Amino acid sequence: MTQTKSTPGGRGTLYKGREGMWSWVGHRITGVGIFFFLLVHVLDTSLVRVSPEAYNAVIGAYKHPIMIFGEIGLVGAIVFHAFNGLRIILVDFWKQGTRYHKHMLYAVLILWFVTMAAFSARHLMIFFGGE
Amino acid sequence: MSTATVEQEPASKVDLAESGDGAGAVESFDVTLKVRRYDPERAVDAWWDEWTLTMYGTDRVLDALHKVKWDIDGSLTFRRSCAHGICGSDAMRINGRNRLACKTLLKDLDTSKPITVEAIKGLPVEKDLIVDMEPFFQSYREIMPFLVNNSPAPTAERLQSPEDRERFDDTTKCILCAACTSSCPVFWTDGQYFGPAAIVNAHRFIFDSRDDAGDMRLEVLNDKEGVWRCRTTFNCSDACPRGIEVTKAIQEVKTAILTRSL
Known part of the structure; x- marks a missing residue:
C-alpha cells in the first residue's frame, strides 16, 4: 500500500x-474522404474546359496500378x-431503431464485406486483363 | 461472599466460520489504482499517480479512492456525497468509460492491469477528479426542468393515467451525474451543445400529459445546438448509471419536433 510512481x-x-461510437468515427472518416475525392473529381473533370490535352494527361495518371487500390478504397468508403x-436513418426514424443499432451495424458490416468481395474480384479481374 | 456462576449460553442456531472476524470471509486482492491528477497550484500539467492497494471483493472504486485519500495522500480530490448511486456526485472515467465510482465494483474490473481513473471529459477540470459543472447545469436550466401548468391548481393532486405516466417513466430516473453529457463526442468539441442530460430532462416534461410548456421546450431544443447535434454514438446510453435509454429519448424529442412542424 505504498505509492509506486508518478x-x-x-x-x-x-x-x-x-x-455506436466507432461506427460514427468510421462514418466521419469515410465522409471526409469522399468529400475530398469529389473535390478532386470536380477539378479534374473541369480541366476539359481548360484544354482536352491537360484533361487527358490527368486522367491518364489514374491508369497507374496504385490507383486500382485507390479505387477499391474509394468504393469501400462509399459503400x-x-x-x-x-x-x-433507421436509428432516427424507426421506433425500435435505438434498441437494434448494434444488430444493424453488424448487418452493415456483413453487407459491406459481401459487396466489397464481389466488387474487388471483378475490379481486379478487369485490371489483370480478364473479363 | 458468593461465587459468580457463569451461565452457559445456548448453542447458536447459526453456523459461524471457525476463524472469522467477518472481513476474513471476503476475498481480498491487490489492485493498482492509476489516477490522473491535476492541481494548478502544484503543476501546470496533469500527471498520473499510481498506488497499489489491498482491497476486498465487496469494495468499489470509490472505496479505493477513499483508502488513498484517508490513508496515503490526503490531497487526492474527488466529489462524492451519498456514495450509493443516488446523488450523482462521483461520475468519473474508469478504465476509459464514464461510470459512478460508487457503483463500480473492483472485482468486475480487470485487476491484473492498473485501473485508470480520470475526470469526466468536456468540462473544465478544477482539481484531480473535480470538474466545473456549471456549463452542464446552465444547459439543464435552459430547458425549464419544472412543471408548467397554466390551469388553476386543483384542490388535490393532478391525476394522470398509468399509461400517461409510463410515457416518460424512463427519463424520470436521471440523477444529473453528467456521465452521459461528458461521454458525448459532440459535447467534447462543442461545449455549446445542450448535451444528452438536458435533453433527457426536457423529455421528462415534454411527454408529461400534465405539462403545458412542451412546445417551448421543443423550440429551445430545435436550436442548432439542440437535438440535431446528436450523432447517435450511443456513448450516453452506455454511460448512464441509471440505465436510461438516452439516445432513444433524444430520438423521441427529434421526432416530436418534426411531427409538430408538419
Missing part, C-alpha cells in the same frame, strides 16, 4: 466507446457510408 499525464486516455447512412 508519470506525466499527457492528454489522458482515449474514451472507450463501443460500436460503408451508404449502408451506415441507412442505419442512421
Whole structure:
C-alpha cells in the first residue's frame, strides 16, 4: 500500500466507446474522404474546359496500378457510408431503431464485406486483363 | 461472599466460520489504482499517480479512492456525497468509460492491469477528479426542468393515467451525474451543445400529459445546438448509471419536433 510512481499525464486516455461510437468515427472518416475525392473529381473533370490535352494527361495518371487500390478504397468508403447512412436513418426514424443499432451495424458490416468481395474480384479481374 | 456462576449460553442456531472476524470471509486482492491528477497550484500539467492497494471483493472504486485519500495522500480530490448511486456526485472515467465510482465494483474490473481513473471529459477540470459543472447545469436550466401548468391548481393532486405516466417513466430516473453529457463526442468539441442530460430532462416534461410548456421546450431544443447535434454514438446510453435509454429519448424529442412542424 505504498505509492509506486508518478508519470506525466499527457492528454489522458482515449474514451472507450463501443460500436455506436466507432461506427460514427468510421462514418466521419469515410465522409471526409469522399468529400475530398469529389473535390478532386470536380477539378479534374473541369480541366476539359481548360484544354482536352491537360484533361487527358490527368486522367491518364489514374491508369497507374496504385490507383486500382485507390479505387477499391474509394468504393469501400462509399459503400460503408451508404449502408451506415441507412442505419442512421433507421436509428432516427424507426421506433425500435435505438434498441437494434448494434444488430444493424453488424448487418452493415456483413453487407459491406459481401459487396466489397464481389466488387474487388471483378475490379481486379478487369485490371489483370480478364473479363 | 458468593461465587459468580457463569451461565452457559445456548448453542447458536447459526453456523459461524471457525476463524472469522467477518472481513476474513471476503476475498481480498491487490489492485493498482492509476489516477490522473491535476492541481494548478502544484503543476501546470496533469500527471498520473499510481498506488497499489489491498482491497476486498465487496469494495468499489470509490472505496479505493477513499483508502488513498484517508490513508496515503490526503490531497487526492474527488466529489462524492451519498456514495450509493443516488446523488450523482462521483461520475468519473474508469478504465476509459464514464461510470459512478460508487457503483463500480473492483472485482468486475480487470485487476491484473492498473485501473485508470480520470475526470469526466468536456468540462473544465478544477482539481484531480473535480470538474466545473456549471456549463452542464446552465444547459439543464435552459430547458425549464419544472412543471408548467397554466390551469388553476386543483384542490388535490393532478391525476394522470398509468399509461400517461409510463410515457416518460424512463427519463424520470436521471440523477444529473453528467456521465452521459461528458461521454458525448459532440459535447467534447462543442461545449455549446445542450448535451444528452438536458435533453433527457426536457423529455421528462415534454411527454408529461400534465405539462403545458412542451412546445417551448421543443423550440429551445430545435436550436442548432439542440437535438440535431446528436450523432447517435450511443456513448450516453452506455454511460448512464441509471440505465436510461438516452439516445432513444433524444430520438423521441427529434421526432416530436418534426411531427409538430408538419
